[in-house]
Amino acid sequence: MxxxxxxxxxxxxxxxxxxxxxxxxxxxxxxxxxxxxxxxxxxxxxxxxxxxxxxxxxxxxxxxxxxxxxxxxxxxxxxxxxxxxxxxxxxxxxxxxxxxxxxxxxxxxxxxxxxxxxxxxxxxxxxxxxxxxxxxxxxxxxxxxxxxxxxxxxxxxxxxxxxxxxxxxxxxxxxKLSEFKRIWNISCWTMLQSILFPSQWFLFFIAIEHLGERPLAIANIMRSINTCFFMAIFAFSDTTSSMVSNLLGSGKEKSEIWLACKRAIRLTYMIGIPFLLLSALFPTVLLQIYTNSQELVQAALPTMYIMLLGYLLSAPGLVLFNAVSDTGNTSRSMKIMLITISIYVVYVVVMVMYLQVDVAIAWTSEYIYGGMLLLLSYLYLK
Structure with missing residues (x-):
């Protein structure tokens, strides 16, 4: 990977x-x-x-x-x-x-x-x-x-x-070296971002392992469910990426770029929120796909509700973050990711490895990650 x-x-x-x-x-x-x-x-x-x-x-x-x-x-x-x-x-x-x-x-x-x-x-x-x-x-x-x-x-x-x-x-x-350099000046940062992006999960699961087998099992189930919801976010983020770069290339005003971002966020919510509501209303049906243990299903419910709410921050955060990258200023988007991951790491280490909080509380680290991406990307684009 x-x-x-x-x-x-x-x-x-x-x-x-x-x-x-x-x-x-x-x-x-x-x-x-x-x-x-x-x-x-x-x-x-x-x-x-x-x-x-x-x-x-x-x-x-x-x-x-x-x-x-x-x-x-x-x-x-x-x-x-x-x-x-x-x-x-x-x-x-x-x-x-x-x-x-x-x-x-x-x-x-x-x-x-x-x-x-x-x-x-x-x-x-x-x-x-x-x-x-x-x-x-x-x-x-x-x-x-x-x-x-x-x-x-x-x-x-x-x-x-x-x-x-x-x-x-x-x-x-x-x-052609000159043409390759032009690509490399942008791509070197996006390569680093692509390696850093999954590193948050690697760290999170290392930390959760310290809480025991059941929290780790719950976290793995949540990760699988979370991935399904994120497919919609990534799809609209890709669409936004293309639209932002095309709009900048055609000399459009920043207001039109904002309009494209808002449209992508709105569509992400329109598709994602109905599934969030269904998952919140019938959580055991979804959880039983991943485990036959009723005890584990009941233990996973608080974490699942926290995970579902995290979508509301992660969706606009990732859409705006991709928009920053697609302005061509990938070094700035790299800085945004580094700041976000640094704060995320501190939060996970303190909450999970020192305070030994429940896995449901540990999952609020996703609020930190999505919220920081949203805030820093918004400040750059406004």
Whole structure:
């Protein structure tokens, strides 16, 4: 995941520049940005491909004591690393389509990828249609093949449906340092942000582990449910990203950028709040998807209510934070994230590791995170 997030972070910088050029109607420059991004991501994939051996040998061997678990993890990484080449270029196509505001293509690609993943995993994990049952190695191969199918879909769709001449796609096959530097000045910060973003959860779960097994089990269930709600936030954040960069490129006033942000927040609430209300009214139905223990379900209820309320802060916070990044000032958005995570870390350490509060109270750390993103992003954009 950390390796993938490096590539994803770089693609966000590419997306910002493509959207800006699209807004400026300088369509012919988009192909050059795309190709320079492709050169870097292929090189990054190659480096990470070979580093996976070192990760397996030097890191996993120290973290995993069981020989069987180590063998399974090594087998998974051995095959999973091939998918880096496919996934890194696929996320570049994702950046291209978001940048030119053709997000419908992403939905089609997601359907193709999910279906491919299900089919390949079914065949290779369980050994269907004459293939051997490969277990965890089959899961890795299946995921990598699904990423290849996703990439092939993007290539075929782009070749058949997109005006390649308009965007000067697939025309520049030489590395241009000056153009790459322009991308790097933005992408280096978004790469760091992409690594920092999941680190909050890593720290949170390390802290919760000190409270015991049941709080950790509750936190894991909440994390799974929270991820479902965040899918809507991320979708509208991506849309806002494209709109902000396109508006800036076309020379629109800041008031129109604010209007785009408000529209995205409103839509996020319109979609998210009905699900929040249903979850609040029938919490046990949702919790029983994740556990059969009625005792655990009852213990998780207070945390769930606190988690649901956190959506009201996280939604506008992430939308505005993405808008800051897409003004092109990614170093400022990096500062916002560093300040937010620093305050979040202090809160978690004090509340969980020193005061040993209940997991429900510990989950209020999400209010700190979402609230700080919202406040600092608002102050920058106003």
């Amino acid at each position: 950390a390796i993938y997030m490096l590539g994803f972070g770089f693609s966000i910088g590419v997306q910002i520049l493509i959207a800006r050029k699209n807004g400026e109607r300088k369509y012919g420059e988009i192909g050059g940005i795309f190709m320079q991004g492709a050169f870097f991501l292929l090189a990054l994939a190659a480096v990470m491909f070979f580093l996976c051996d070192s990760i397996t040998t030097h890191i996993l061997s120290r973290l995993i004591s069981s020989d069987q678990v180590y063998a399974a993890a090594s087998s998974y990484l051995e095959w999973r690393r091939y998918g880096l080449f496919f996934s890194f270029i696929a996320i570049l196509f994702r950046a291209f389509y978001i940048g030119i505001t053709e997000t419908r293509t992403l939905t089609l690609n997601s359907i193709v990828m999910v279906l491919s993943n299900i089919v390949f995993n079914y065949i290779l994990i369980f050994g269907k249609f004459g293939f051997p049952a490969l277990g965890i190695a089959g899961a890795a191969i299946g995921s990598s093949l699904a990423e290849l199918v996703s990439l092939l879909f993007y290539v075929a769709y782009t070749w058949l449906k997109v005006d390649k001449k308009k965007y000067a796609l697939f025309q520049q096959f030489s590395f």
